[in-house]
Amino acid sequence: MRNSKYLLLGTSLLFASIAVSADLTVKDRNTIEVLCKQLLADYAIYRDHLDADGFANTFSEDGTLLIGSETYRGRQAIRKNITDRPHPGSAHMVMFTTTQITPISATEATGISSALILNGNRPVGIGDKPIQMRGISVANEYHTNFKLTDEGWKISHLEFSTVFRGPGYVQ
Amino acid sequence: MNSIFRRSIASITYLFVIFISTSSTLQAADELTQDELVAMIIGCERLEHDYAIYRDRGDAEAFANIFTEDGEWARSNGRIIKGREVISEYVNSLDRSEPEAHMQLTGTVQIKPVDATTANGISYAIVLEAPITEAGLPATNNAFQVGSESRSVYKLTDDGWKIAKREYTTLFVDPE
Numbered sequence: 001m002r003n004s005k006y007l008l009l010g011t012s013l014l015f016a017s018i019a020v021s022a023d024l025t026v027k028d029r030n031t032i033e034v035l036c037k038q039l040l041a042d043y044a045i046y047r048d049h050l051d052a053d054g055f056a057n058t059f060s061e062d063g064t065l066l067i068g069s070e071t072y073r074g075r076q077a078i079r080k081n082i083t084d085r086p087h088p089g090s091a092h093m094v095m096f097t098t099t100q101i102t103p104i105s106a107t108e109a110t111g112i113s114s115a116l117i118l119n120g121n122r123p124v125g126i127g128d129k130p131i132q133m134r135g136i137s138v139a140n141e142y143h144t145n146f147k148l149t150d151e152g153w154k155i156s157h158l159e160f161s162t163v164f165r166g167p168g169y170v171q
Numbered sequence: 172m173n174s175i176f177r178r179s180i181a182s183i184t185y186l187f188v189i190f191i192s193t194s195s196t197l198q199a200a201d202e203l204t205q206d207e208l209v210a211m212i213i214g215c216e217r218l219e220h221d222y223a224i225y226r227d228r229g230d231a232e233a234f235a236n237i238f239t240e241d242g243e244w245a246r247s248n249g250r251i252i253k254g255r256e257v258i259s260e261y262v263n264s265l266d267r268s269e270p271e272a273h274m275q276l277t278g279t280v281q282i283k284p285v286d287a288t289t290a291n292g293i294s295y296a297i298v299l300e301a302p303i304t305e306a307g308l309p310a311t312n313n314a315f316q317v318g319s320e321s322r323s324v325y326k327l328t329d330d331g332w333k334i335a336k337r338e339y340t341t342l343f344v345d346p347e
Contacts, residue, residue, distance in 0.1 A: 034209045041281035045293050091342040093318055095278030095295045116278070116297065118318045118343050127249070130344040135314045167314075 024103055032109050033101040035153045036146045040113055043155065044094035052082035059155045060147055066159035091120035091131055096142075107148040115140050115160075119168065137168035199286035211290055214332035215282045215325045219294050222334070223275035231262035238334045239326055245338035270303040272310040288327040289335075295320055318343035 024032075039058055046054035056079035059065065065072040065081065072078045099113035119137040124130060145157040203211070218237050225234035235255040238244065244252045244261075252261050278295040285291060298317040301310035321339040325332050 031205060031209050034212050038212060038282065041279050044279040044295075045281045093278075093295050093320070093342060095297065095318075097276070097278055118297075120343065124340060124342045126338075126340055128340075130317075130341040132346040133318075133343045134345055134347070 024106060028106065029103050032103045032146075032153070036101045036109050036111055036144075037099055039146060039153060039155050040096050040099060040111065040142070040144065043158065044096055044115070047082070047094055048089075048092045050082050050085060050087060050089040052079045055079065055082050057151075059158075060149050063155055064157045066157070088123045090122055091118075091124040093118040101146075109146040109153075111142070111144040111146065113142045113144070114163075115142060133168060135167040136164070137166065138162045139164040200284045203284055203287060207287060208284060211284055211327075211332070212282045214327075215290050215292055215323075216280050218323075218325060218332055218334055219277050219280050219292070222337075223277045223296065226262075226275055227273050229262065229265070229267065231259040234262050235259035236330075238337075239328055242334055243336045244334075245336075247339065247341055272299070272301050272303050272308065272312075274299045276315075282325075290325045290332075292323045292325060293320060294323070314345050314347075315343075316345045317341055 042054065042058045045051075046058060056075040059075060059078050062074055063078065065078050067081070072081050093116075095116045095118070097114050097116065099111060101109055101111045103109045116136045117138045117140060118133065120131040120133065122131065140160045140162050142158060142160040144155055146153055147156045148154075221237045222234070225237065235258040238255055238258055241254055242258065244258055246252065252258050275296050275298050278297070280292060280294040282290050282292045296317075296319055297315040298319070299312050300316050301312045303310050319339050319341045321337060323334050324336040326335040327333075
């Protein structure tokens, strides 16, 4: 009986979200897609450049970032994730590739994206020799929730899992 | 005393000019409508993909046309190639005596508006390249050859968005 109630509730919510999503125009969907993809780019660039404020502000005030078993809740905690890393940071590239953004409503969207990660062992500035490295470090799959806030679109939740590892060794 | 006073006035004037120019720039970026912002992002992202495709094909003319007339393309050795004609000549002059498969895989692209006609961008790419043997394609590849970060300034021109300046840093390179 209880299961039936949950099934009914779940089905109603699903239809409700589909109905709301169906209200979005093509232009609305395109706008959401472009702006949410840019949030992922911000996430990658600010992470790689260790820009703590830029990184934290990519998330909503109450946003969550899940890395392994560690959850960073709120901008202050997310900012700390960057400031706690050694500075200057080693060369690091979060290279997003396939990205699927699904608008849920005018104010919510979800995303699934893949990224190749190149992780070096020293900083590389302009004019420095590149790091010799064979192959990628890892390939990750990201699951992201986005929401429209007073500050525009923000990441409300992001988590990822590592699907492939290495070789990506530094020589 | 007089020189200290003059230097102070000069410093204050300089800071004032910086403040005014920065705040007007920020204001201009903030004043963009959402539609303008989205059009800008799409236009600049397309340039990044054009850059990769035309570079892979060695299409010198199309490659040069993604830059503004006086666009600047900085190579990894610091040399700056300026202007469409020179960029086109440079691409045509690249050694293609040995056939080679080349794919620039464009990844993360971050576009930040400066004002209605200017944007800054950071983009990542990894490059696959390998000689094409007599057997033809596919070429054999064991790893990416280069992982790089490019930094660009884009300008809205009469021909649409173009790259006004571009430089890059190679962060990773295959040891072989």
